[in-house]
Amino acid sequence: MPEISPRPIRFVHRGHAIALEGVPPTRTLLDWLREDARPRCTGTKEGCNEGDCGACTVLVAERDDTAPGGVAIRHVNACLSFLPTLDGRAVITVEDLPQPHPVQQALVECHGSQCGFCTPGFVMTMTALREAHAAAGTRPERPAIADALAGNLCRCTGYRPIVDAAERMFELPDAPIDRAALRAQLDALAADTSEMTLEDFAAQRLARPEARIVAGATDVALWVNKQFRDIGEPLWITRVPALRRIATDADGTLHIGAAASLEDAWAALAARWPALTEVWRRFASPPVRHAGTLGGNIANGSPIGDGAPVLIALDARIVLRRGPDTRTLALEDFYLDYMKNALAPGEFVERLVVPPSPEGTQLRAWKISKRFDSDISTVLMAAALRLDADGRIAAARLVFGGMAAITKRAAQTEAALRGRRWDEATLQAAQVALAQDFLPLSDLRASASYRLAVSANLLRRLWLETRPDDPLPASATQVREFRA
Numbered sequence: 001m002p003e004i005s006p007r008p009i010r011f012v013h014r015g016h017a018i019a020l021e022g023v024p025p026t027r028t029l030l031d032w033l034r035e036d037a038r039p040r041c042t043g044t045k046e047g048c049n050e051g052d053c054g055a056c057t058v059l060v061a062e063r064d065d066t067a068p069g070g071v072a073i074r075h076v077n078a079c080l081s082f083l084p085t086l087d088g089r090a091v092i093t094v095e096d097l098p099q100p101h102p103v104q105q106a107l108v109e110c111h112g113s114q115c116g117f118c119t120p121g122f123v124m125t126m127t128a129l130r131e132a133h134a135a136a137g138t139r140p141e142r143p144a145i146a147d148a149l150a151g152n153l154c155r156c157t158g159y160r161p162i163v164d165a166a167e168r169m170f171e172l173p174d175a176p177i178d179r180a181a182l183r184a185q186l187d188a189l190a191a192d193t194s195e196m197t198l199e200d201f202a203a204q205r206l207a208r209p210e211a212r213i214v215a216g217a218t219d220v221a222l223w224v225n226k227q228f229r230d231i232g233e234p235l236w237i238t239r240v241p242a243l244r245r246i247a248t249d250a251d252g253t254l255h256i257g258a259a260a261s262l263e264d265a266w267a268a269l270a271a272r273w274p275a276l277t278e279v280w281r282r283f284a285s286p287p288v289r290h291a292g293t294l295g296g297n298i299a300n301g302s303p304i305g306d307g308a309p310v311l312i313a314l315d316a317r318i319v320l321r322r323g324p325d326t327r328t329l330a331l332e333d334f335y336l337d338y339m340k341n342a343l344a345p346g347e348f349v350e351r352l353v354v355p356p357s358p359e360g361t362q363l364r365a366w367k368i369s370k371r372f373d374s375d376i377s378t379v380l381m382a383a384a385l386r387l388d389a390d391g392r393i394a395a396a397r398l399v400f401g402g403m404a405a406i407t408k409r410a411a412q413t414e415a416a417l418r419g420r421r422w423d424e425a426t427l428q429a430a431q432v433a434l435a436q437d438f439l440p441l442s443d444l445r446a447s448a449s450y451r452l453a454v455s456a457n458l459l460r461r462l463w464l465e466t467r468p469d470d471p472l473p474a475s476a477t478q479v480r481e482f483r484a
């Protein structure tokens, strides 16, 4: 068992400051709510216990001077939230909503609930959506509602009435969360904070190289919940405010702190490269993106992770820190072999550095997965391509996830493109080279031959959209409605 947390875990729940002592650090919020809280909060349901179904969705609030009322409110999966990650925050569950809440009223009016098992999770996601739009004075369109609901599954009602309810709730009288009261409670907790400086964290990491860094725990919680693994001693990296920051240099270079949330990181990337909007929307689900970090996605090093191909196509660097010392690698050199990376003992990922793309670069990233929303990639291709004035390929970076033991550039394919006119003959030569670059595996997601075929098709799509003669708009190459 991991060691018991050495200090009380303090958070606001049901309007009161809670201090938990003697709790194993991998106790999840879901188990605590349903089994330990008094009275028990069984409105929060357990479906999958792995972040897929949304039945356990709750809201987590924290101090943020840039957010409305000085409080950022985001929905997360309680099944993936280890209790120590809540330290200094507030938890809002379905029991906290005034009854009947306009969200619940809208679900009743639109027949959005049958067995009702998924309903509390939908209610919390919809409450978060309503809060976000109320603060901005906006209302979401149906596609945006569908994106927001991507982390909640309903097995018996069907989504049309639920989406109807998400529209209807904006027509009912408001019942906003009292942010002033929350902020006062969070300020009181902040007097005894567990936050630490980057230097302190680096020193702790150096002193305890065997300890398990835990960021958003959207990978680590599954090891505990599903594989019953003992993760040993945790080091909570999201407690370092400096690592949660995203900054931009005057020349446009982006610095994404390792503990910045996936949602914030993808928002920053898509603001710079709008072609990434779809991968952002399709990366996990909003609650997973609120808890998980891009640093964790990169450090985890799964060959089907969505962050690495995109960042390698953008020629990103990774800054590693060991005690006071840092070193910078090209991200493509960080991955050594299947789930093996270049981190030395006592070292950790400090940040990702994404340079501005050279003028004229065309970026594309396409994810192939069995489900459109909230699914792991079968294959993901990210490509950065630059043509010269004659329509020749001046620069090409083609990166694939799901095609090898690590995320990898297609070196032979890039060579087949460089310096050539970007016409169909070059495309065909590149497709031949692609089959030399990769020897993919067959697994439960797809066969090797499917992976090779779909990658060659993605290359064709790239050509159709970026060729100098008659390039097609994105809307012409995709089946789904484009939701940028």
Ligand SMILES: Cc1cc2nc3c(=O)[nH]c(=O)nc-3n(C[C@H](O)[C@H](O)[C@H](O)COP(=O)(O)OP(=O)(O)OC[C@H]3O[C@@H](n4cnc5c(N)ncnc54)[C@H](O)[C@@H]3O)c2cc1C
Binding pocket: 050, 051, 052, 212, 213, 214, 215, 216, 217, 218, 219, 220, 221, 222, 237, 258, 259, 262, 282, 283, 284, 285, 288, 291, 292, 293, 294, 295, 296, 297, 298, 299, 300, 304, 305, 306, 307, 347, 348, 349, 350, 374, 375, 376, 377
């Ligand atoms: C339902 C669901 C859907 C998902 N969908 C997707 C998807 O579509 N695409 C995708 O790519 N991933 C997906 N994931 C995987 C997961 O969300 C990501 O890999 C996530 O980015 C991991 O970040 P985290 O902060 O949660 O990491 P954690 O779980 O906290 O840590 C993951 C690993 O990284 C290490 N680590 C974390 N931060 C650092 C650091 N700074 N330095 C060194 N080591 C570190 C940890 O020790 C651990 O080994 C999904 C997960 C779930 C549960």
Ligand code: FES
Binding pocket: 045, 046, 047, 048, 049, 050, 051, 052, 053, 054, 055, 056, 057, 077, 078, 079, 080
């Ligand atoms: S129980 Fe399914 S997402 Fe948490």
Ligand code: FES
Binding pocket: 112, 113, 114, 115, 116, 117, 118, 119, 153, 154, 155, 156, 157
């Ligand atoms: S109402 Fe039954 S699962 Fe959604």
